[in-house]
Amino acid sequence: MAGGRSLKPFYITLGLVAAVGVVLIARSMGQPGGSASPSTPFPTPIAVAAGARGVVLGSESAPVEIAEYSDFQCPFCARFAVLQMPDIRDRLVANGRLRWRFMHFPLEGHANTRPAHLAAACAREQGRFWEMHDAIYQGQGDWAESRRPAGFFRDYAERLGLNPDQFRSCVETERAMPEVEADRLRGDSLGVNSTPTFFVNGRHLPEVPTYDQIKAIVDSIAPVAPAGAATPNAGTPHR
Amino acid sequence: MRHRMAVAVLALVGLLLSTYLLLYKLGFTGPLVCGAGGSCERVQTSQWGVFLGLPVAAYGVGGYLAILGVALLGLQERWQDRAEPTRWLAWLSGAGLAFTVYLKYLELFRIHAVCRWCVVSAVLITAIFGVSLAGLKKGKSVMGHA
Numbered sequence: 001m002a003g004g005r006s007l008k009p010f011y012i013t014l015g016l017v018a019a020v021g022v023v024l025i026a027r028s029m030g031q032p033g034g035s036a037s038p039s040t041p042f043p044t045p046i047a048v049a050a051g052a053r054g055v056v057l058g059s060e061s062a063p064v065e066i067a068e069y070s071d072f073q074c075p076f077c078a079r080f081a082v083l084q085m086p087d088i089r090d091r092l093v094a095n096g097r098l099r100w101r102f103m104h105f106p107l108e109g110h111a112n113t114r115p116a117h118l119a120a121a122c123a124r125e126q127g128r129f130w131e132m133h134d135a136i137y138q139g140q141g142d143w144a145e146s147r148r149p150a151g152f153f154r155d156y157a158e159r160l161g162l163n164p165d166q167f168r169s170c171v172e173t174e175r176a177m178p179e180v181e182a183d184r185l186r187g188d189s190l191g192v193n194s195t196p197t198f199f200v201n202g203r204h205l206p207e208v209p210t211y212d213q214i215k216a217i218v219d220s221i222a223p224v225a226p227a228g229a230a231t232p233n234a235g236t237p238h239r
Numbered sequence: 240m241r242h243r244m245a246v247a248v249l250a251l252v253g254l255l256l257s258t259y260l261l262l263y264k265l266g267f268t269g270p271l272v273c274g275a276g277g278s279c280e281r282v283q284t285s286q287w288g289v290f291l292g293l294p295v296a297a298y299g300v301g302g303y304l305a306i307l308g309v310a311l312l313g314l315q316e317r318w319q320d321r322a323e324p325t326r327w328l329a330w331l332s333g334a335g336l337a338f339t340v341y342l343k344y345l346e347l348f349r350i351h352a353v354c355r356w357c358v359v360s361a362v363l364i365t366a367i368f369g370v371s372l373a374g375l376k377k378g379k380s381v382m383g384h385a
Contacts, residue, residue: 018255109287
């Protein structure tokens with residue numbers, strides 16, 4: 001093996017391997033905007049609403065429902081919950097245009113996510129799921145790597161004014177865990193394999209949307225009625 | 240020099256694979272093309288998908304890039320007869336293999352999901368290590384006969 005000339009076939013092979021790899025990667029990046037590849041495992045549309053559980057926020061008569069499969073220890077989920085969710089609640093859910101369904105989807109690799117989901121489910125017992133949801137996501141950086149995450153959730157419960165005895169008994173007996181598991185199984189059956197995953201009226205949304213994108217989706221499905229027209233779907237958010 | 244060529248090709252494949260996984264982790268690609276089951280995404284989105292503040296795939300990109308660089312350097316005329324590049328390749332791939340064993344442990348015993356692409360990467364780094372060791376052995380025997 002002496003001299004550059006005898007290496008030419010090798011460099012050609014190397015170049016071909018690189019070219020094939022770059023083309024495959026470029027294809028995986030999809031169309032501009034990062035939409036799902038054709039290999040997406042989600043059949044569409046999916047009748048997700050029938051029999052679905054989760055925690056609902058918004059009017060039952062809202063024309064659009066978004067189901068979010070979320071993991072409390074997932075950083076992408078926290079970013080979405082902290083940055084996008086407040087606007088979604090205030091500007092789309094509160095006026096009855098959108099119903100939000102939170103589905104528990106604790107990922108197996110997240111050591112502290114199960115107690116987080118249990119704490120949220122226990123807060124739901126006392127009608128304070130969404131407050132606990134916010135506290136857990138906002139504090140994710142504190143408890144995610146902690147060896148004793150339960151203490152953080154107890155503090156959140158105290159701060160939110162939950163009945164401490166009821167909360168403690170719920171956590172200790174894990175009586176709210178079946179609803180977490182039910183959501184998780186529902187997600188498994190739909191092919192959910194990462195978080196957060198969204199379904200708009202049962203149709204898989206292949207990206208993590210911003211508030212603007214969600215508003216555009218809601219606008220396209222249920223355009224705003226002209227000024228002065230009745231808004232029969234408007235309702236107060238409920239838990 | 241054949242072993243350095245083989246290492247370069249294997250490292251290039253590993254580099255492309257790690258780049259793909261890194262781009263996924265950074266949100267530049269759609270769902271991972273990984274077959275049914277979603278194990279790749281489960282592994283990638285787990286808490287162990289990040290190591291010392293960097294996505295694990297970034298270490299793969301860096302490692303394979305270093306191996307590719309050393310292998311190509313070892314093919315240049317002035318380095319062809321020297322043993323150092325082969326030694327460096329063995330050290331680099333040995334470190335990569337050790338990290339891979341740690342990652343496999345996490346997948347099997349902590350995450351309980353095996354990512355198909357990670358298995359491919361494990362096979363690649365094992366092959367690179369094996370080829371590098373073979374190159375070292377061959378180099379020693381050549382020197383012994385000289």
